[in-house]
Amino acid sequence: MPERVTVVARSGSVSVRAAAVQEVSAQGASVSRGPSGLVVGGGSHAVHVVVPEGTDVVVGVASGKVVCEGALGAVTITARSGHVIVEQAASVDARTASGRIDIGRCDGACNTLTKSGVIKIGSAAAVDVSAISGRVTIGAVAHARVKCVSSVVKLTTGPRPDVRVRTISGAVEIAVPRGARPRTNLRAKVGRIRCDCEVGDDGLVDVETVSGRISVVCD
Amino acid sequence: MTASTTTLSGAIAFCDIVGFTELTADHGDEVALALVEQHESLTRALLPDGARIVKQLGDGLLLYFGEADGAVDALVRLHTDTRSAAVGDVPLWIRTGLHWGSPRVRGDDLIGHDVNLASRVVALAAPGELLVTDAYVGACPAVRDRLVELGPVFVKGVSDPIGVWRLRDELPQFDDGI
Numbered sequence: 001m002p003e004r005v006t007v008v009a010r011s012g013s014v015s016v017r018a019a020a021v022q023e024v025s026a027q028g029a030s031v032s033r034g035p036s037g038l039v040v041g042g043g044s045h046a047v048h049v050v051v052p053e054g055t056d057v058v059v060g061v062a063s064g065k066v067v068c069e070g071a072l073g074a075v076t077i078t079a080r081s082g083h084v085i086v087e088q089a090a091s092v093d094a095r096t097a098s099g100r101i102d103i104g105r106c107d108g109a110c111n112t113l114t115k116s117g118v119i120k121i122g123s124a125a126a127v128d129v130s131a132i133s134g135r136v137t138i139g140a141v142a143h144a145r146v147k148c149v150s151s152v153v154k155l156t157t158g159p160r161p162d163v164r165v166r167t168i169s170g171a172v173e174i175a176v177p178r179g180a181r182p183r184t185n186l187r188a189k190v191g192r193i194r195c196d197c198e199v200g201d202d203g204l205v206d207v208e209t210v211s212g213r214i215s216v217v218c219d
Numbered sequence: 220m221t222a223s224t225t226t227l228s229g230a231i232a233f234c235d236i237v238g239f240t241e242l243t244a245d246h247g248d249e250v251a252l253a254l255v256e257q258h259e260s261l262t263r264a265l266l267p268d269g270a271r272i273v274k275q276l277g278d279g280l281l282l283y284f285g286e287a288d289g290a291v292d293a294l295v296r297l298h299t300d301t302r303s304a305a306v307g308d309v310p311l312w313i314r315t316g317l318h319w320g321s322p323r324v325r326g327d328d329l330i331g332h333d334v335n336l337a338s339r340v341v342a343l344a345a346p347g348e349l350l351v352t353d354a355y356v357g358a359c360p361a362v363r364d365r366l367v368e369l370g371p372v373f374v375k376g377v378s379d380p381i382g383v384w385r386l387r388d389e390l391p392q393f394d395d396g397i
Binding site: 006008010036058059060061062076078080093095097111113115128130132133147149150166168169189190210211 | 237238241242245246308309310312342343345346347348367368369370371372373374375380383385
């Protein structure tokens, strides 16, 4: 199993690419050994790191763009601001105060957090998304937990969804596959609820909002 | 004027209400005030001996724990107790950050770099999440098995990154109703 790689950079772009290599290499930064793996230390310029496929990667940046390409292991990224892109990972924990998070494919748990940014997840086995404001778009997902204060949430489920969404305000749109008949719990204290799909026992769509809008549509 | 030289080692926690600005704008000052009072009341009720609320900062509370050991458990209880708390229809969602350090004492207040760090860490937490720093883990190594490492994190106003961890799957994330 490849050694964990931690990348620390104050600003500037960070790219981590998983490739068919045996050793970790880095441009624009020094590599040293830390207590729990290799540490790539950058400053305020671009850092490019190549790691073996399946490597667990931890990235901490103050600002700037972080791009992770190829098939990585567990990816953990914390950025105060900037744009975070993860193409493919076994699991993801990505958080940013005011940036954008784009996750392509996550084979395991995908935890994301933004204060006022945009979160977009292509597909994931399970997502746990938190946002204060901003937009959340989740593609194909089986299990989802979403908690937002005033965000716009769009989520597409599989045929047997397990989806729970809580918001204070904003709008929630859940798209289920045509023919799926999930059990639903849709509650808005003040707000409009629309459900176009048939109700049955194919999983659960559970959405509650205080003053938002909820719609469940057939995709 | 002479500055105080008294320091006090201990765990410093910040707890704040998630989305307080948006909640206040949408639901008004009365609801905001009631949420703050409920937050304070629930917190005060579960503090162990040697712990106290140092001060209230808007929607946030600064807490001090004399012993490292009980701090995580107290905050877990706070998250559990606030799980179904609400003012009318508006739920009380909180997040917490915990650090260990040696702040300066000024009357009943605590100030200094370690207090600032604790306040920055909570800003990285999701609703219902507890984050702790490397310094806290160093003071309470037994807690490490309950944590997942987030790695080095840059926080506002501090040049060097700090190590941050999150509590692993112990906290209630979803209740049965808002």
